[in-house]
Amino acid sequence: MLAQKLKLADIATGDMFRQAIERGDELGLKAKAFMASGKLVPDEITIQMMIARLAAPDCKMGAILDGFPRNLEQARALDKALAQQKKAIDGVVYIKVAEEELMKRLGGRWICRKCQTPYHEVASPPKVKGKCDKCGGELYQRPDDVPETIKKRLEVYFSETAPLIDYYKRSGKLLEVDGQGTIEEINSRIISKLKPRK
């Protein structure tokens, strides 16, 4: 929604890897080798790919990075690589949601085994419990969305990713937004924070 409204490119690292691998360029082949052996793609390769991606014509007005950086090391390396290109991050959106609420949101997710339609126990429940409205398929929880795994995902978030809040606050780039409410409400909150910057 943001990318469309602000006419920015939307860059998610997962998509970026997939596209580079499809193109079969040098970085794509390197990333493919790591992914094939079940390893994480090293930051150095991800950042090189990001810099190349940002040079594409659709990034002329800027871009939104989704899912990257995820830790301080990546954030510092990204800042450095951007500075070499005389580029910089304008703003970092921090959508603030209480931990309890996060557990509820992540924990209530169910997906149809047949057609993959997502449901949520509270926000968008199916008409019949455990059954897909569209195809009648059985609903299941992804292993990622089981309570114990969610706890672990949140732990990783608090130890690795949450330090970025201070990092970007110090450089005056953090845009803190209340994450309670509908997607549309949160979207307009983000846009109202972005406006005074230009």
Ligand SMILES: [Zn+2]
């Ligand atoms: Zn279904």
